[in-house]
Amino acid sequence: MNRNLGIAVIGAGYWGPNLVRNFGGSPGWDLRTVCDLDLDRARKVAGPHVAVTDSVERVLDDPDIDAVAIATPARTHRGLALDALRAGKHVLVEKPLADSVAGGRAMVDLAEREGLVLMTDHTYCYTPAVQKMRDLVVSGELGQVHFVDSVRINLGLIQPDIDVLWDLAPHDLAILDFVLPGGLPTAGIGATGADPIGAGRACVGHLTLPLPDDGLAHVHVNWLSPTKIRQMVIGGSRRTLVWDDLNPQQRLSVFDRGVDLARTSVAGSDRAASTVSYRLGDTWSPALPEREALGSMVGEFAAAIREGRQALTDGRSGLRVLEVLEQASRRLAEQAVPVGPPPVPRQATERVLEVSR
Template sequence: MNQRLRAAVVGAGYWGPNLARNLHASPDWELATICDLDPARAQRVADRLGGVSITQDLDQVLADPSIDAVAIATPARTHHPIVLAALRAGKHVMVEKPLADDRNNGLEMVREAQQRGLVLMADHTYCYTPAVLKIRELIQEGMLGDILFVDSVRINLGLIQPDVDVFWDLAPHDLSILDFVLPGGLDAATVAAHGADPLRTGKSCVGYLNLPLAGGAMAHINVNWLSPTKIRQMVIGGTRRTLVWDDLNPQQRLSVYDRGVDLALQSKGSADSTASNVSYRLGDTWAPALQETEALGSVVTELADSIREGREARTSGTSGLRVLSVLEAASASLRCSGAPSPIAATEITEPTLAGATA
């Protein structure tokens, strides 16, 4: 169980070098090779890591029996064929967000992995940050009570992507976080999306998502490529406390407020049985201590642990599929001028994988 696993990184563009660096540094992994169609780009990444081998030939990577897993960091439109080829070659797979370019492709990838007893992990990196792990812990402990609302803002200046709109570029982060921290995951039946393209780029550069959640809660997500200021903030309100996550404030990323609205229902014999007495609770504010660690290091550790233990990763392919289903429904809503669009149900069980790799 202590033997290091061997991994290949496919794609040496924006995210691939980060994956390669963390795999190379991990005690769980040996970075076997970096695969990219541009050998000069792959070589630059390899040189920074002390001379890892490179190749342009994906088939060569997949034919190598010593490689246990493939980490894919290529454009979303290429995920489906590369992931399927890797799974059919018997490799465990980690793929960056979004899982695929449409839900049907993602569904085929998830089913292929399950049929072969292989790990398919979505690289939802934010879910492995100390802040998000703490948020999940606090919600599971009941610290916030029942969730009433989520308000998330992810705005900055650029980069305008050539192949996807702002929803597909930025919203997967927030959607994957909600799926990770909320009880029952990303449990929404519909989504309403409103987008704007003031620069006439042919795609939404500013967008808003509204998701009615189970239990009557509401999630609102604001994404924007055009803001001169960068904000990454999420507010999660509950019946007991409200949590604020400010990802750009390293001194105090999390704040928990014992403040809110309390409703005391009047007696059933009153003239209006639905009437309530409203009171406002003004309590203490505290900041949980967080250990600063690189999230991607935890991602590659989780990949190794899920392979060795023969289980689904915490951010499994099914989690990625739930996020993908919301994105696809959001695109349908945009085409209907913001009308709520149904989110396809993700009716896939997550069985224990067959066997573990030493």
């Protein structure tokens, strides 16, 4: 297969233009069509050289289109993706994969039956920093992962339909799924949250995920923090990594510092004692290439299709994220974190805030 792959982008709203720009500029792809119910918006995003349509059927019927990228509201992902898979198209879906585990599972099952690529657009996983994090974990540089502490807080836009866990935690969970050797743990999820301002949904959230061999991951998301933090610490048995996404001068730091524990037998006894020692070694901050994450992501989508393999962030990874979020929602419901009518966002202040983010 020497020709480029044909792609259509469905949905020209918030995220679609980014996909259009990256598929349009990628050497392996021919961007054929932009599809949106609002044809004017589609035209504006598509530019002069790309076809537009408001008909998904026409897209799915087009034999020159090998794959579709879905950037529509989450509740429509399932229907669109199933239709596209039935039409024999490979599918890329903006995160979250679907709005429920059931929906996501149906998509994953169908894609596997049809032998098609289903990929979740976990964009963060294609940033140079997160790619490096994965390398460091996979290569054993960090050793066994002991704990993860992920913080993603700022004065955020209160979303009209989802809580802070569904809004922000998918980023952290997708990254965890990407970097942890066994992928995202989905059993034994703990969660708590609060809605102290009466927004009708949790504005502060804490997630705990048990890791293999007695490790623990914790995710803190918060819409009410006056300061903005995006940081993840991955503590390993050999080294510990700190990712500070808002520090362009030192985004990743690898600390050769930690606690070591050696089991020793106690003389004249069958008891085993442990000896604690402390490593206080160097810190190292690897240089990271400058590369747009979305460009790498669309490249991976093409490579997965050509090589007939799962994408790095495949449908199953999107599904694991949904499984954790659904369990978290159940934990919150058990604690009766209040759910009420959605607030009406005031547009002007939103725009101010958007700029200041």
